Amino acid sequence: MGRYVLRRLVLALPVLLGVSVAVFLMIELVPGDPATVLAGDTASADQVERIRHELGLDQPLPVQYLRFVERLAHGSLGESTRTHREVLLEIAERFPYTLALALGAVTLSTVVGVGLGILAAINRGRAGDHVTMGIAIVGLSVPTFLLAIVGIIVFSLALHWLPVTGARTWQSYILPIVALSLHSAAVKARITRSSMLEVLGQEYLRTARAKGLRERLVILRHALKNALIPVTTIVGLQFGALLGGAFIIENIFGWPGVGRLAVQAIFNRDFPLVQGTVLLVAVAYLLSNLVVDVLYAWLDPRIRYG
Amino acid sequence: MNRIVRLVPALLLAAAACAAPAPTGQGGTPASKVGGSVTFVATTDPDTLDLHQTSNPVSSTIFGWIYEPLIYQDLDNTYKGLLAESWAVSSDNRAITFKLRKGVTFTDGSPFNAEAVKFTFERLVRVGAKSPIFETFKNIASAEAKDETTFVLNMKEPSAPIFHDLQTAYAGILSPSAVKAANDNIGRAAVGTGPYKLKEFQTGQQITLERNADYKWPPALFANRGAPYIQELRYRVIPEPATQLAALDAGEVDVLGLAAKDLARYSADGRFKIYDSFTYGLTYLGFDAKRPPFDNAKLRQALSRAVNKSEIVQVVFENKLAKVSCCPIAESIQGYDPKLKDFELGYDVAKAKAGLDELGYKAGADGLRATPDGKPFKPVLYTSTSDTHGKISTLLQAQFKAVGVDLQIKQLEAGALLAATPKAEHDLYLNGYSWNEPDMFSLFLSCDRIASSNRVLYCNPELEALIRAGRTELDQGKRMKIYFDAQKLTMQEAPWQPLYMPVSKTAINVKIQDLKQGQAGGLYWHDAWVKQ
Numbered sequence: 001m002g003r004y005v006l007r008r009l010v011l012a013l014p015v016l017l018g019v020s021v022a023v024f025l026m027i028e029l030v031p032g033d034p035a036t037v038l039a040g041d042t043a044s045a046d047q048v049e050r051i052r053h054e055l056g057l058d059q060p061l062p063v064q065y066l067r068f069v070e071r072l073a074h075g076s077l078g079e080s081t082r083t084h085r086e087v088l089l090e091i092a093e094r095f096p097y098t099l100a101l102a103l104g105a106v107t108l109s110t111v112v113g114v115g116l117g118i119l120a121a122i123n124r125g126r127a128g129d130h131v132t133m134g135i136a137i138v139g140l141s142v143p144t145f146l147l148a149i150v151g152i153i154v155f156s157l158a159l160h161w162l163p164v165t166g167a168r169t170w171q172s173y174i175l176p177i178v179a180l181s182l183h184s185a186a187v188k189a190r191i192t193r194s195s196m197l198e199v200l201g202q203e204y205l206r207t208a209r210a211k212g213l214r215e216r217l218v219i220l221r222h223a224l225k226n227a228l229i230p231v232t233t234i235v236g237l238q239f240g241a242l243l244g245g246a247f248i249i250e251n252i253f254g255w256p257g258v259g260r261l262a263v264q265a266i267f268n269r270d271f272p273l274v275q276g277t278v279l280l281v282a283v284a285y286l287l288s289n290l291v292v293d294v295l296y297a298w299l300d301p302r303i304r305y306g
Numbered sequence: 307m308n309r310i311v312r313l314v315p316a317l318l319l320a321a322a323a324c325a326a327p328a329p330t331g332q333g334g335t336p337a338s339k340v341g342g343s344v345t346f347v348a349t350t351d352p353d354t355l356d357l358h359q360t361s362n363p364v365s366s367t368i369f370g371w372i373y374e375p376l377i378y379q380d381l382d383n384t385y386k387g388l389l390a391e392s393w394a395v396s397s398d399n400r401a402i403t404f405k406l407r408k409g410v411t412f413t414d415g416s417p418f419n420a421e422a423v424k425f426t427f428e429r430l431v432r433v434g435a436k437s438p439i440f441e442t443f444k445n446i447a448s449a450e451a452k453d454e455t456t457f458v459l460n461m462k463e464p465s466a467p468i469f470h471d472l473q474t475a476y477a478g479i480l481s482p483s484a485v486k487a488a489n490d491n492i493g494r495a496a497v498g499t500g501p502y503k504l505k506e507f508q509t510g511q512q513i514t515l516e517r518n519a520d521y522k523w524p525p526a527l528f529a530n531r532g533a534p535y536i537q538e539l540r541y542r543v544i545p546e547p548a549t550q551l552a553a554l555d556a557g558e559v560d561v562l563g564l565a566a567k568d569l570a571r572y573s574a575d576g577r578f579k580i581y582d583s584f585t586y587g588l589t590y591l592g593f594d595a596k597r598p599p600f601d602n603a604k605l606r607q608a609l610s611r612a613v614n615k616s617e618i619v620q621v622v623f624e625n626k627l628a629k630v631s632c633c634p635i636a637e638s639i640q641g642y643d644p645k646l647k648d649f650e651l652g653y654d655v656a657k658a659k660a661g662l663d664e665l666g667y668k669a670g671a672d673g674l675r676a677t678p679d680g681k682p683f684k685p686v687l688y689t690s691t692s693d694t695h696g697k698i699s700t701l702l703q704a705q706f707k708a709v710g711v712d713l714q715i716k717q718l719e720a721g722a723l724l725a726a727t728p729k730a731e732h733d734l735y736l737n738g739y740s741w742n743e744p745d746m747f748s749l750f751l752s753c754d755r756i757a758s759s760n761r762v763l764y765c766n767p768e769l770e771a772l773i774r775a776g777r778t779e780l781d782q783g784k785r786m787k788i789y790f791d792a793q794k795l796t797m798q799e800a801p802w803q804p805l806y807m808p809v810s811k812t813a814i815n816v817k818i819q820d821l822k823q824g825q826a827g828g829l830y831w832h833d834a835w836v837k838q
Contacts (some may be wrong), residue, residue: 010689032721040361041724042438042741042749050435082353082362093509152552164553165544216710254544254553256510264351269721292570 005290012286020072020275020281023067027271034081034269043069055081068275072277080200080265087276091258093208095280097167098257101249102242104177105184110235113185114228122219124197131173132189138188148179148252165254167293176253180246184238188231195227200228236292243288245280319369340517342836343538343560344818347550351510351543354493357476358434366475368541371497371515372413376423376457377469378525379742381824383640385469388525389418389637390457390481395574398445399464399780406455406640412481413503413518420451422567427459438469449493464778470743477542499523501534501832515539526823528832535835560815566624569811578813581821583828584638587740588631588807591687591702592762594732595801599677600685605653606800608661612709613702614653619806622697627811630803633798634747641744641789649797658709675710688716688732690723695736698805702736726760732830735761739810744789747773751796764801 035052036043052058056067071078077087120132153161155175162171199205200223208218245259258277265273297303352365357373357833361362388402389392410418427449434440444466450458461468471477484497494507501524502515521533541561544550551568553559564572564580568791572578591613594598600606615630622628632650635641668680675683687702689695699715706713713734718726739750749755753765754771758838772792779785798803812823812829822830 010770022368030722031718031723032723035726037721038361040438041434041737041739041761042639043361044441044759046729047435048441052800054435071529080353082360084354084356084491090509094419097510132528152549156556157552158558164556164558165549166558167541168511169344213414252546252549254511254542254546256508256543260510262349267719267721 001055001294003292008040008286008293012283015286016279016282017043018277019130020068023275023278024061026067027274028061030266031267032269037106037269038081039266049208053083059293060091061294064131082265082268082270084272087272089260091276091280094256094258094261096246096254098243098250100167100173101176101246101255101257102239104173105180105242105246106239108233109181109185109188109238110231113188114183114224114231115184116189117141117231118196118219118224120193121196121200129193132181132197135191136186136189139189142182144179144183145248145252147182148175148249151179152252161288171293172253176246176255178248179252182241184234188234191230192227193235195230196223199223199227207230210265225299230293230298232292232299237285240281240285243279243284258274315327315409327497328649329479330666335337338656339535339835340361341535341537341662342817343540344536344561344815344836345540346561346832347553347559348513348541348543349545349550349724352513352541355496355504355507356491356493357480358430360494361436361438363540368513368515368830369496369498370475371502371539372496372500372504373480373501374474375473375475375477375479376406377473379467379473380528384526385473386471388523396779399778400461402459402461402468403452404457404459407411407523408455408456410499410523411518411520412484412497412499414481414484414487414800415485416481416516416615418479418481418499419454420457421459422482423447424451425485426478426480429485430477437476440475442468457519463778466777467743467745467748467779470745483634484634491803502539505538507691511543513541515541521703524832525814529738529832530833532608534832536831543620554813557815560818561815564670564813565620566627566810568767569624569626570741575813579817580814581812581814581829582825583812583823584629584636585740585743585808585810586636587636587737587738587746589628589637589698589736589805590631590634591803591805592737592764593801594730594735594736594763595763596763597730597758602665604661605665607710608658608665609706609711610651610803611654612705612711613805614705616653617705618701619696621701622694623809625808627809628806629745629806629809632797634751634793634802634804635744635789636804636807639744639746640787640794643786643790643793646793646797649794650798651800651803655709662711663710669710673710676709682712684712684714685733686716688718688723689737690718690734691717728757730763737761742783744778745773747789747792747796748777751801762801764799766795766799769795769799797813 033052034055035048035057038051039048046137054062068078077284079085080087080090084088115134116132142199144172152164152175156164161168164176166172175274205218245257245262247259247263249255250257258280261279262274265277307775348364348366352368353362354360354365355369355372357369358365374389376388377385378388380386389407389410391407393402395402406420406423408673412418427443427446430440430443431446434443438628442465445462447460447462450460452458478498481497484495485492488495496504501518501521503518505516506514514539517534517537519533524530535777550559550562554562564707573580593606595601595606617623620632629637633642635648662675667675667683669675676685687699689699696717699717703713703715706777726732739746748760751760751764751769753770756763756765768791772788772795776785776788776792779788819835819837821834825832
């Protein structure tokens with residue numbers, strides 16, 4: 001397993017390099033250059049040219065890319081053209097907020113989603129099933145931004161329980177996490193239900209019951225473990241996506257996360273920062289996929305990596 | 307540009323709060339009023355508080371409280387001394403000698419003097435390409451610190467707009483010792499002489515400023531002769547308009563600019579008082595005057611007559627958040643003259659149609675016109691993705707259709723729009739400017755700026771001569787006459803059709819007392835205090 005993880009990590013390097021090249025080329029296609037945006041709408045052509053020179057944008061594209069790789073080799077993603085601070089520092093300041101939101105949302109949505117999925121599966125065709133799947137459909141249908149706004153109206157404006165914006169107190173975390181969780185909880189509930197239904201019909205569960213195991217143990221220890229494999233895939237993908245930031249939620253709640261940083265960097269044509277945040281998303285996906293693959297082996301001993 | 311237009315009232319707040327001469331005496335600050343906090347909204351993340359490294363309006367609003375310039379613009383638009391007590395212009399108009407205020411200190415304890423001013427302007431010329439006042443300072447031949455309180459600015463050629471640039475937040479004076487201590491990285495280590503100092507910069511969340519208790523040089527227009535009363539100013543980053551309103555309702559912010567749709571609700575809410583203010587600029591409809599067919603002034607004039615400005619102000623702004631503009635210089639800016647209304651082309655559908663007919667743009671069976679060589683006439687209007695610009699474009703489309711012109715709309719994100727216009731991809735252009743100086747002509751309508759900020763690509767030698775004369779004429783009476791002629795010519799040639807001047811409506815929590823409002827509506831905070 002250790003060798004497998006190491007191999008996957010080594011293989012991640014060319015992927016990241018490929019991502020960086022792709023982003024570099026995509027950035028070239030975006031209309032509007034950083035110097036023009038930085039200089040503002042009253043700037044002269046000379047001013048724009050001077051900024052372009054300061055940023056090295058007057059160099060050929062391959063030279064610019066090689067400089068980027070050279071900086072990367074020295075552990076630097078360069079400087080933000082806007083703030084003149086290290087890109088790594090910019091991301092490092094925001095990442096804890098994004099991580100907290102991602103962990104909170106993945107935990108809450110997994111607990112609620114898997115719980116509802118189990119409840120629906122063991123009550124198949126009965127009221128419990130219909131109610132939980134009804135909740136799941138609502139969760140899938142309600143847009144995240146709407147839930148966030150309704151949450152603000154009810155819990156911040158009407159009840160005065162929670163703050164509207166920012167990430168200053170623990171209460172600030174509740175609305176963004178809940179808003180981010182609903183949709184993914186609904187997805188997990190539906191997947192858990194169908195996966196559980198498939199597992200519940202298996203012979204080994206009949207054997208477990210025949211051995212006299214309590215139903216709770218049968219469900220939670222024997223059925224759930226196998227049913228969780230597809231859910232784990234979803235959790236991994238969602239966690240990876242959330243680590244790249246949740247722009248809409250961050251924007252609504254004034255959350256100082258990576259998503260808002262990335263989108264603002266695109267609007268500002270702050271290309272070093274765009275590169276940095278895209279690489280972060282790529283790393284987040286690679287790592288979460290790796291963790292998911294490792295979890296597969298734990299959940300299903302038949303899966304072996306060598 | 308729209309972003310900059312929105313900034314102006316905020317800039318005013320900052321500039322005014324920073325500003326002005328304290329002629330005599332030092333009053334104390336009554337302890338009973340000191341304390342409390344006021345929270346503003348920052349619509350985007352401020353990038354840096356290094357005033358030489360940004361043109362970001364949100365940043366300048368914030369560093370405007372921290373740094374002070376040499377002069378400020380008073381309520382009547384005249385320039386008064388702030389960190390400078392007085393100044394004299396040489397006979398050839400190429401040198402300005404400033405006598406600086408004594409007894410001023412930076413918030414790091416170092417003294418303010420001529421060396422600090424020299425250091426600041428030399429740094430601006432060295433690293434300030436991103437600053438909106440950089441171009442003006444390229445005209446500086448040398449800066450001299452004659453003695454502790456005498457500073458001389460030598461210019462390559464006379465420059466009337468220099469006073470405007472010197473009073474902006476971007477011309478604030480830096481503490482040389484603080485810049486050296488921060489190894490020139492002052493983006494988050496801003497130190498000035500202003501009424502507030504930086505307390506905390508929470509990335510992506512909030513910037514907190516705290517009262518400079520040693521501040522003793524407030525502008526003469528304030529009753530408070532000491533440090534500001536309000537203990538803390540906070541700028542909370544809230545990009546989403548709906549959340550900004552919720553934060554205002556919840557009491558998390560105290561000051562917020564309103565949209566027309568929210569005005570009635572907050573006007574009736576006893577928790578807030580609504581303040582009106584004009585902005586120093588306007589929104590215009592421009593034509594790409596460099597290439598056919600809009601290089602023809604007659605075509606520009608015909609289409610200008612199809613524009614119903616009153617309808618735009620009524621439909622888009624409910625007659626509340628904008629005022630119809632007649633002339634290139636907005637009503638709020640020095641150089642505006644109501645007599646110019648006589649030269650306005652005016653809304654006249656019959657004349658617009660007649661003009662188009664005369665030029666050979668004949669209407670087909672569907673009522674839409676074709677070019678003189680028989681091709682469909684479908685000019686393309688470029689504008690930003692802002693909601694307001696979208697609504698105005700749609701109205702313009704309907705107004706043009708009434709004279710048989712099938713206007714196409716292309717909305718581009720701000721960066722893309724800035725890149726597209728110098729390439730002359732557009733036929734028409736809808737945007738605004740914000741510049742509190744009649745020399746806005748040299749930025750937006752001069753031949754020198756065709757590849758950059760002159761987005762209508764209009765170049766007229768006659769206007770160019772007037773622009774140049776206006777830049778170098780220091781006699782105010784003569785200068786205003788030059789701008790009268792420049793406006794008249796522009797209105798006749800119609801590279802632009804000024805549409806409206808935005809009006810800001812700001813809801814402010816009634817806990818804030820004694821807030822002053824200037825003639826143009828700018829808010830002045832130095833007497834303000836927070837009722838606990």
